[in-house]
Amino acid sequence: MGREFLDLVDTREAHSIIRSLFQEIYHPPKVEKINLKYAYGRVLAQDVKSPIDLPPFNRASRDGYALKAEDTFHASEDNPSILKCIEVIEAGAIPQKKVRRGYCSRISTGAPIPEGADAIVMIEYTEEEDDNILIYRSAYPGQHIAPRGSDMPKNEIIAKKNSILSPEKIGAISAAGISKVPVIAKPKIGILSTGNELIEPSNHWTPGKIFDSNSHSLAAAVKNCGCEPKILGIVKDDYTEVYKTIQESIQECDILITSGGTSAGAGDMLREVIEDIGEVIIHGISIKPGKPTIIGKIDDKLVFGLPGFPVSALIIFDVFLRPYLMELSGKPQMEHRTIELPLARRLHSSRGRIHYALVKIENNKVYPILKDSGAITSLADADGYIKVPKNVEILEEGSNVKVSPFSQ
The missing domain is CATH 2.40.340.10 (MoeA, C-terminal, domain IV)
Structure with missing residues (x-):
């Protein structure tokens, strides 16, 4: 057991098998609700609709005076309209008085429009004189007023399913008062290195040993796919230790990636361990480098046994895992750029x-x-x-x- 390859599959067949396994096990992807402050870069699992009108009230879009437009008709520099100011309305305040003919209210940008007013004249075109407000420019109904729901009416979609949450989308969602959003849960990818020769990167090298580079390069590649890597450390080429570690590790992740221990040598028992715990589906792909790649299934989760050589491991990851992990994490699928x-x-x-x-x-x-x-x-x-x-x-x-x- 473990000393020879199963029938080699070509790359086309390998992709077909992997695609079917991902569809069978991981689709539809898991969904979670997260606080908006953690949502940057995440992928929406559902459309997000506004629960309110935006703006939620008729709002001033300029600093000036809220008034009746008809009071300003024919106003000019030489013949200003003269009105009485009845209150000052700051942003966040609620108007207390109704605007009637001959009166106005001083208003700040963003403040609610008082009852009776239908226009705003900008502060630049006015002047205070004793208790009077001189209006030097005429206004039209609706001038500098953002009507309720003019930006976005209630129940309109703010951000669509499968879109990536950018600063702009997050800003629009928060403006609607939404604090949590449904996103595609990041698949948890366990990364395990095997080999008696491996040690953790440090300032101290031990003769005969090499530093484990695969864990960190694969973790970076996993992150680039929109998934969450979990580095599980190094396990020696010992059947009992590999068996126990894989059995424990598979419980901590959605997919397990190992590197090393895949070829048909006497010291490599990964295939045997996977067969004893679960099922080996592929052992050997007609590809260079990376021929001894193993793909198995344990507890309805996939295990990818990549070769130990760093170049082989990353190429196999890029060719056979990257596209499916990106799809699983909800990242936009683009044609492989060349x-x-x-x-x-x-x-x-x-x-x-x-x-x-x-x-x-x-x-x-x-x-x-x-x-x-x-x-x-x-x-x-x-x-x-x-x-x-x-x-x-x-x-x-x-x-x-x-x-x-x-x-x-």
């Missing part, structure tokens, strides 16, 4: 498997990074990767290739 440029040098590939090769872009040319999938520096140098079809052995210098950036 950049088409000429190859700077010849690239050899292995016939029979699709090859994803890391590349760097310089001077509008694509340079293959010729390091093995265990070289972490190749990721630091890479701008993305190219896909070489399985029936192609050589890509000639100058041939156009499509580069897929890691971050979409």
Whole structure:
């Protein structure tokens, strides 16, 4: 058990299986209500409608005097209308007096319009003289008044389902008095590294050991998909320890991602553990790098066993998990963005498997990074990767290739 691959599946079949599993297990996505102050960047699970008219009352849109428009007809610099001010209405106050012919109320922007008034003359076109207000410009009915519901009537949609909550949407929602919104719950993705050789990153290196980089790179990739990563640490290549850790970890997350322990070697028992706890669905994909990838199911949750080499782990994540995690988190699905440029040098590939090769872009040319999938520096140098079809052995210098950036 664990010493040989199950039947290899090609990438098309792998995508078909993964897509079906996500539909079966995770759709429709979970919904939660959260406070608006935590809502930035989240995805709405339902339409949000205004429970009130906006504005909720007839509101002044300028500082000035609320009055009857007919009192100002024919007013000019040479022949001002003369009115009596009966009260001052500040924003947030409630008018106490009705405006009649020959009278006005001093009003601030945002304050409610007093009964009887149908227009506002801006303060710039008025003057106080003793107990009188001189109006030097005529007004028309409705001037500088924002009617109730003119911005948004009650029950109108403020923000639509599946939209990302931006500062503008959050501002509009809060203006309607809404403090909590329904959003798609962030899927919790557990990340576990396996291997006797791994230690946590620190200032102290131990001979024979290597620092665990996969946990942190995969956590960043998970965040980029709109999900919530949970780094679960390192487990040694021991059947009992791996069994116990996976059994416990699967309870803490919606999806578990492991790295390492997937190939058909004597020390790799991940497939055996998954089979004993749940079910192995895929063990081996016809792809380079990343052939020994495992996909399983435990307690109706998916487990993705990625190769331990950093390049392999990130490429498998980007190709086989990223699109489904983004969909699950509600992030907009865009076509995988590619950049088409000429190859700077010849690239050899292995016939029979699709090859994803890391590349760097310089001077509008694509340079293959010729390091093995265990070289972490190749990721630091890479701008993305190219896909070489399985029936192609050589890509000639100058041939156009499509580069897929890691971050979409």
